[in-house]
Amino acid sequence: MMKIFLTLFLSFSVLSIASAQSIMDVPANDNEGNPITNALIQYVVADTNENGKQLHDIYRLERGKTYFYNQSPVFKNPITLVADEPGDTDETKPPKIIITTNDEGEVPYEHCITTFANLTIKNIAFTTTSIEEGYSWANAILLQADDLKIVLENCYFELIGWGMIEAVVNNTVFILDRCHVRNGTVIPDGDEWVPFFFEIDTGTVDSLIVRNSTFFNLQGSIINIEQQSPVNNFIFDHNTCVNVVKGFSTAIHAHLNSTITNNIFYNVSTHGALLTDISTGEDQIQNGIINVDTLISNEPNAPDSLAHIMDEANREIVVSNNAYFYTPGVKDYWTSHSDSVEAPMWINSRSQAMFDDDATWPNFVAENNVEIDPGFTNFGGTDQMVAQLNNHRDNSAFGFWGWDPDSADYPEVHWAFLQWPLPEDFSYSANITSTDGYHVGSLVYYPSELEDYILTDINENTNVPTEFSLEQNYPNPFNPTTNIKFSLVKAGEVSLVIYNAIGQEIKSVLKNQHLNAGAYQNAVDMSGFSSGVYFYTLKQKNNVHVQKMILMK
Numbered sequence: 001m002m003k004i005f006l007t008l009f010l011s012f013s014v015l016s017i018a019s020a021q022s023i024m025d026v027p028a029n030d031n032e033g034n035p036i037t038n039a040l041i042q043y044v045v046a047d048t049n050e051n052g053k054q055l056h057d058i059y060r061l062e063r064g065k066t067y068f069y070n071q072s073p074v075f076k077n078p079i080t081l082v083a084d085e086p087g088d089t090d091e092t093k094p095p096k097i098i099i100t101t102n103d104e105g106e107v108p109y110e111h112c113i114t115t116f117a118n119l120t121i122k123n124i125a126f127t128t129t130s131i132e133e134g135y136s137w138a139n140a141i142l143l144q145a146d147d148l149k150i151v152l153e154n155c156y157f158e159l160i161g162w163g164m165i166e167a168v169v170n171n172t173v174f175i176l177d178r179c180h181v182r183n184g185t186v187i188p189d190g191d192e193w194v195p196f197f198f199e200i201d202t203g204t205v206d207s208l209i210v211r212n213s214t215f216f217n218l219q220g221s222i223i224n225i226e227q228q229s230p231v232n233n234f235i236f237d238h239n240t241c242v243n244v245v246k247g248f249s250t251a252i253h254a255h256l257n258s259t260i261t262n263n264i265f266y267n268v269s270t271h272g273a274l275l276t277d278i279s280t281g282e283d284q285i286q287n288g289i290i291n292v293d294t295l296i297s298n299e300p301n302a303p304d305s306l307a308h309i310m311d312e313a314n315r316e317i318v319v320s321n322n323a324y325f326y327t328p329g330v331k332d333y334w335t336s337h338s339d340s341v342e343a344p345m346w347i348n349s350r351s352q353a354m355f356d357d358d359a360t361w362p363n364f365v366a367e368n369n370v371e372i373d374p375g376f377t378n379f380g381g382t383d384q385m386v387a388q389l390n391n392h393r394d395n396s397a398f399g400f401w402g403w404d405p406d407s408a409d410y411p412e413v414h415w416a417f418l419q420w421p422l423p424e425d426f427s428y429s430a431n432i433t434s435t436d437g438y439h440v441g442s443l444v445y446y447p448s449e450l451e452d453y454i455l456t457d458i459n460e461n462t463n464v465p466t467e468f469s470l471e472q473n474y475p476n477p478f479n480p481t482t483n484i485k486f487s488l489v490k491a492g493e494v495s496l497v498i499y500n501a502i503g504q505e506i507k508s509v510l511k512n513q514h515l516n517a518g519a520y521q522n523a524v525d526m527s528g529f530s531s532g533v534y535f536y537t538l539k540q541k542n543n544v545h546v547q548k549m550i551l552m553k
Contacts, residue, residue: 024056028065028095035066037100040073040081040113048077058082061095061124068100072111072138075119083123086154086420093420094156096125099136107134112160116145125156126164131416137161139199149173156418157181159402163199163224170203176210178444180422183381183402184218196224205231211542212442212450215241216424217381217402223249230295230309232503234258237542238434238453240426240441242376243385244268247344248289256295256310256503258317262434264374264426264441265289265324267382270389272334272341288348290319290366292355310503316363319347319355321435325373329386337393346371374428374441380405436541470538470545473524477552480527484509486538486545487519496522499535506534526551 026043030036040059047055054077061067061083086094097112112126113119119141128136138161141150146169156179157164164184165174181197197215198208200223208223208231215222222244225231237259241248247269273287297309324346334343347355347366355366381403392398405423427445434440436453443450471485488494494515498507506529509522526534531553538545 022056023058023060025060025062026067028062028067035068037068038071038073039067040069040097041071044079044081045073045075053077054079060084063087063095063123064089064091064093065095067095067097069097069112070100070102070108070110072114072142075113075115075117078118078120079115080120081122081124082120086123088421090420093418094123094125094154096127096156096418098126098416099128099130099134099138101130101132101134107132107136109136109138111138111142112140114142114144115148115150118149120151120153121155122153123155125158125418126160127158127416127418128161129159129416133416135159135161139166140164141166143167143169143172146170147172149175151175151177152179153177155179157197158183158418159416160184163196165197166199167205168203171206172203173207174198174205174209175207176213178211178442178450179213180216180444181214181218181222182216182422182424183404184220185400185402196220196222198223198225200225200231205234207231207233207235209233209235210239211235211237212444212453213239214424214426214442214444215239215244216379216426217242217385218244219246219398221246221249225249230256231258232256234260235542235544236260236263238262238438238441238443240264240266240445241268242266242379242426243270243381245271245385245389247271247287247291249291256315258319260290260317260319261321262436262438262440263322264428264432265322266374266376267326267330267385268324269344270326270330270333270385271392272337272343287342287344288346288351289324289344290347290351292317292347292351292364294354312360313362315361317361317365319366319369321368321433321440323370323372323374323430323432323440325371327382329382330389333386333389333393336390340393368435370432372430372432374426374430374432377425377427377429377445379403379424379426468540468543468545470536470547472547473536473549477550478526479551479553480529481523481525482549483521483523484536485519485521488515488517488540490517491515492540495537495539497537497539498524498526499537501533501535509536 024047026039027036028039044059049055058080063083063086083095086092099107099110102108107130126140128138140157140160222241241264248265268289269287294312295309298312334341346369354361355364381401384401388398388401404419406419425445426441432440438449438453439446443453468489469487473482473484475482493512494510495512496510497505500506509524529551531551534549534551536547536549
């Protein structure tokens with residue numbers, strides 16, 4: 001079912017700091033308490049041996065500290081940046097990487113991080129807004145090489161330039177787990193549709209996996225992907241999206257396989273579609289939260305430069321058990337501008353026709369999606385967003401908006417800091433059930449459910465494995481048989497499938513077979529297949545692991 005082209009270790013415990021790993025503590029201040037500008041360059045980039053390799057495995061930032069930079073640290077080795085788990089006080093909040101002025105007193109166009117190598121970040125916050133009230137159009141993370149794996153766990157992003165994470169590269173694996181994106185809104189004299197969170201432009205994405213994350217008060221789309229930049233696998237599960245002006249994703253139609261489940265979409269795509277754009281074909285035929293289309297390479301007039309990727313019948317898109325809602329103020333805005341604006345739908349008519357056409361798209365599923373007010377516990381910014389929507393229609397201008405209830409304490413520069421603890425609480429009162437029995441939306445607001453979601457139910461029997469895992473096949477390389485071992489921590493339907501290098505399923509070892517918890521080994525015979533690189537994928541519900549193997553005759 002999954003067609004993932006990189007070796008992907010997918011686990012919600014993405015980082016385990018073992019005693020055998022070497023750790024360097026990166027200070028934010030010098031011995032006299034003065035900030036160290038560009039500490040990541042001085043302590044991380046510089047920490048290399050004569051062969052250009054990093055001397056430490058993990059670089060730890062200090063909680064409660066601010067790490068100023070005016071020059072982007074460029075990582076050419078795999079880097080792991082961490083901080084200890086945040087506490088409840090200002091002194092124990094996540095460290096924040098924040099831009100500052102250069103020697104000329106200007107806020108430079110410099111990214112928080114530029115990487116040519118794999119990157120893992122945990123418990124760290126980012127912004128490109130300076131305490132001097134300056135703003136940079138730079139990114140939080142800019143990718144500069146193909147075949148990278150980016151893992152972000154419990155990270156925070158606030159008021160960042162263009163695309164918060166930008167990639168003009170190929171075959172990237174993104175894993176976003178329990179992250180929080182807030183107040184990503186327009187600045188004066190800026191582009192009215194940014195920032196985006198994921199900005200994928202003319203590149204390709206192997207896998208984009210987002211779980212238990214929050215997207216709150218955003219001007220641009222959560223995901224902005226060009227049609228010619230396919231996403232092989234997109235998993236968007238248990239996320240909370242609140243007050244997103246432009247939309248959810250600009251290009252689900254570019255996704256080969258998508259699973260969009262158990263999310264809350266609250267005031268998403270509030271801007272609506274301009275009727276003039278619809279009539280001239282510059283926008284979707286209708287503005288839906290879920291917009292699906294045929295792959296651009298499969299369209300009748302597709303340019304010859306776009307190679308055929310996948311038949312439409314082989315695509316898999318599942319949209320289920322999501323909740324969506326629009327507040328009265330947003331609906332009033334649509335009504336008052338009905339002469340120029342079309343209100344969004346949950347799924348637009350073209351997309352719904354595709355979901356209904358089982359002959360052409362047999363693997364498209366849309367079910368159990370409900371319109372309901374969750375009744376969130378505490379949040380703000382909705383009135384400010386609606387005011388800016390009206391301002392844009394009436395005056396062709398967007399202004400800055402967002403929410404930080406303690407702004408009276410430092411009204412001029414508070415956007416540059418991370419208010420802690422975060423004031424928004426997206427737990428809710430409505431009764432909404434997900435596909436897996438938990439609350440819909442991010443389970444960060446339901447800690448006991450989150451722990452169960454991450455760790456799964458571990459059987460106390462010591463003979464039962466303690467983690468869902470897929471081992472490297474042995475032997476490897478092989479000819480023509482090999483063995484594949486995997487472990488399950490609980491019973492359920494399991495698939496073990498082999499794909500070729502271009503993502504085509506070539507062999508099904510197990511297909512939706514019910515297995516009990518335990519360790520398993522399967523002998524695989526690849527007789528009849530040519531030498532080359534293959535990928536095998538183990539899937540059980542939301543758990544997916546992928547490994548690469550080499551057949552050498």
